[in-house]
Amino acid sequence: WKKTGKNEWTGVFSNRIWILSQDDTHLLYKVILSETTDPVASPKQRRKGNARKLVVSKLLENEGKYYTSEKDPRNMQEKCDSNSYLNKSVEDEELLKKYLRLDEPLQDLYELWSKKDLHFKQAAVKFQGLRILAQDPTENLFSFICSSNNNISRISSMVEKLCTLYGTRIATVDNITYFDFPHVSALTDPSVADCICLMSLGHLDAIPVDTHIYQVAAQRYLPHLKNYKSVTNKVYNEIGEYFRDLYEKYAGWAH
Helix, strand or coil: CEEEECCEEEEEECCEEEEEEECCCEEEEEEEECCCCCCCCCHHHHHHCEEEEEECCCCCCCCCCEEECCCCCCCCEEECCCHHHHHHHHHHHHHHHHHHCCCCCHHHHHHHHHHHCHHHHHHHCCCCCCCCCCCCHHHHHHHHHHHCCCCHHHHHHHHHHHHHHHCCEEEEECCEEEECCCCHHHHCCHHHHHHHHHHHCCCCCCCCCCHHHHHHHHHHHCHHHHHCCCCCHHHHHHHHHHHHHHHHHHHHHHC
């Protein structure tokens, strides 16, 4: 997440760009959908997004097909073209509530914890509204790997580079291009995954197909593979299945 304005933060999750701000009673949010995955919205809607507001304990009802936020510092108001886009707004609200854990009774929890712990009661005065995010497990895992022996600035830079190099582009807002966090398949290759499965997770039928195994398979077992210039997914799977048929549940060990 980045601070992009006065009392405004911008971040990415669930293949959407989120712009959040807050006043004493409302969480104001704007959603910008991916330019490649939202065929319903017009280009203008995808570019501008939709401004809405969310009460922490209760959702405000939208009127008609308009999503408005009078207190939004950007004063945005966007009209939807179809009920499908309205349904998208409901999905967005649920995603945000889940991400911020807004269904948890935070005030009640603060009161309970304050009764149990005097130190918490004293600290809670300065730290109202703290929540644990419900992050995507893959993003969380790789972010913590990046955090080892690093400072916050470098961690943020590393995570941002992962998104830029391997993530899916969502949209450009105020001359900044945002990317979703990459899927784990984009951060490694099948052979690494199969090595971990074979050597650490007890999957003795896993076949890590690196260059050496590919050459052995093409020379001795599957000569037609010599026609391929690289190990494609099709070739990778064919080699794995061949050895699994040959050696069965101990294929990774025997090959």
